[in-house]
Amino acid sequence: xxxxxxxxxxxxxxxxxxxxxxxxxxxxxxxxxxxxxxxxxxxxxxxxxxxxxxxxxxxxxxxxxxxxxxxxxxxxxxxxxxxxxxxxxxxxxxxxxxxxxxxxxxxxxxxxxxxxxxxxxxxxxxxxxxxxxxxxxxxxxxxxxxxxxxxxxxxxxxxxxxxxxxxxxxxxxxxxxxxxxxxxxxxxx
Amino acid sequence: xxxxxxxxxxxxxxxxxxxxxxxxxxxxxxxxxxxxxxxxxxxxxxxxxxxxxxxxxxxxxxxxxxxxxxxxxxxxxxxxxxxxxxxxxxxxxxxxxxxxxxxxxxxxxxxxxxxxxxxxxxxxxxxxxxxxxxxxxxxxxxxxxxxxxxxxxxxxxxxxxxxxxxxxxxxxxxxxxxxxxxxxxxxxx
DNA sequence: AACAAGCGCTAACAATCGTTAGTTTTGGCA
DNA sequence: TGCCAAAACTAACGATTGTTAGCGCTTGTT
Numbered sequence: 382x383x384x385x386x387x388x389x390x391x392x393x394x395x396x397x398x399x400x401x402x403x404x405x406x407x408x409x410x411x412x413x414x415x416x417x418x419x420x421x422x423x424x425x426x427x428x429x430x431x432x433x434x435x436x437x438x439x440x441x442x443x444x445x446x447x448x449x450x451x452x453x454x455x456x457x458x459x460x461x462x463x464x465x466x467x468x469x470x471x472x473x474x475x476x477x478x479x480x481x482x483x484x485x486x487x488x489x490x491x492x493x494x495x496x497x498x499x500x501x502x503x504x505x506x507x508x509x510x511x512x513x514x515x516x517x518x519x520x521x522x523x524x525x526x527x528x529x530x531x532x533x534x535x536x537x538x539x540x541x542x543x544x545x546x547x548x549x550x551x552x553x554x555x556x557x558x559x560x561x562x563x564x565x566x567x568x569x570x
Numbered sequence: 571x572x573x574x575x576x577x578x579x580x581x582x583x584x585x586x587x588x589x590x591x592x593x594x595x596x597x598x599x600x601x602x603x604x605x606x607x608x609x610x611x612x613x614x615x616x617x618x619x620x621x622x623x624x625x626x627x628x629x630x631x632x633x634x635x636x637x638x639x640x641x642x643x644x645x646x647x648x649x650x651x652x653x654x655x656x657x658x659x660x661x662x663x664x665x666x667x668x669x670x671x672x673x674x675x676x677x678x679x680x681x682x683x684x685x686x687x688x689x690x691x692x693x694x695x696x697x698x699x700x701x702x703x704x705x706x707x708x709x710x711x712x713x714x715x716x717x718x719x720x721x722x723x724x725x726x727x728x729x730x731x732x733x734x735x736x737x738x739x740x741x742x743x744x745x746x747x748x749x750x751x752x753x754x755x756x757x758x759x
Numbered sequence: 760a761a762c763a764a765g766c767g768c769t770a771a772c773a774a775t776c777g778t779t780a781g782t783t784t785t786g787g788c789a
Numbered sequence: 790t791g792c793c794a795a796a797a798c799t800a801a802c803g804a805t806t807g808t809t810a811g812c813g814c815t816t817g818t819t
Binding site: 575606607609610613 | 795796797798799800
């Protein structure tokens with residue numbers, strides 16, 4: 382039940398891109414999934430590249446928006462990090478296909494759009510870094526190389542969609558309960 | 571300084587596949603990087619698909635081999651996990667391009683080769699799971715959902731090559747020192 | 760009843776793809 | 790020097806790619 386044909390095309394594209402990758406999905410593949418001919422797509426979109434940009438930038442902006450809602454001062458570093466983890470889980474559930482597509486296919490964006498994406502992603506990472514840095518200065522976080530924390534957190538959070546495709550959605554509560562534990566407190570008892 | 575032209579082709583292909591993805595690299599691209607014509611490639615390899623399979627399966631077998639060298643009984647769970655982390659770091663450094671290619675492009679393998687890869691990967695994950703399970707039974711590991719640990723560890727370890735391209739190789743010792751800490755003991759002080 | 764817009768269609772384009780056939784060049788060994 | 794195999798080349802193939810042009814049907818509004 383899509384609002385417009387435009388959105389329907391983008392959603393279907395995201396689904397196909399997730400499975401096969403941007404370059405392996407032809408406009409004819411996409412059209413056939415929608416039970417129309419490839420040329421008919423161009424009544425709704427202007428190019429294949431535009432579809433990719435719409436998908437990637439939508440998700441990237443979603444992340445940007447959410448990290449900016451996290452209070453700068455009030456809560457503890459731990460609470461902030463937990464909020465970020467919950468954001469990732471929530472977005473992963475809500476827009477699985479588009480998120481997977483963003484992760485795998487942003488490389489295929491052309492000049493301006495690729496730069497826009499890179500900018501959004503860097504801004505997100507910088508926000509994340511800043512939270513960790515503050516936490517380290519306050520002594521709430523261990524003395525471990527900061528970039529390694531950034532990397533290992535985001536590596537896990539960004540690829541949650543891989544986990545979600547394998548498991549049933551019943552186990553989401555377990556993910557929400559145990560993923561923060563694992564990332565924040567480790568696994569050694 | 572490659573042993574044979576065959577290896578040189580595969581190494582160059584891995585490099586290009588890493589940057590642009592399997593489908594975005596044409597045989598003409600590959601040939602031109604080697605200063606020859608596309609048709610000349612076929613004196614050394616039989617198809618583009620064969621190149622991909624060689625790359626992906628080589629790396630997958632490397633991982634399989636290494637996890638089988640980890641003692642089943644002797645060492646503690648922590649030591650085993652540290653050994654696995656070191657393996658991932660070492661392989662990431664030694665065959666960055668091929669590893670990246672495996673992670674991104676295994677989807678484009680055809681039937682038999684894709685199945686071979688899936689089998690190797692599943693076997694690796696099972697070994698990893700078994701180590702964790704044993705650790706949990708011995709009480710060496712926290713009572714956290716096992717699949718979440720598997721996922722978050724492997725998500726980080728498999729994408730180390732992303733980190734490596736950004737940072738200088740000088741910081742590898744820091745990675746070897748702090749990544750195990752981060753993954754095993756968490757970041758909250 | 761006439762019109763316009765939305766949305767599908769067929770047909771075709773130029774470009775590029777992986778790959779093959781057949782030929783020439785190269786370089787090391789007899 | 791002459792030979793042979795390895796490895797380069799040119800030319801071309803059929804298929805597929807993203808995209809455009811132009812046409813026709815449907816539907817709701819004037």
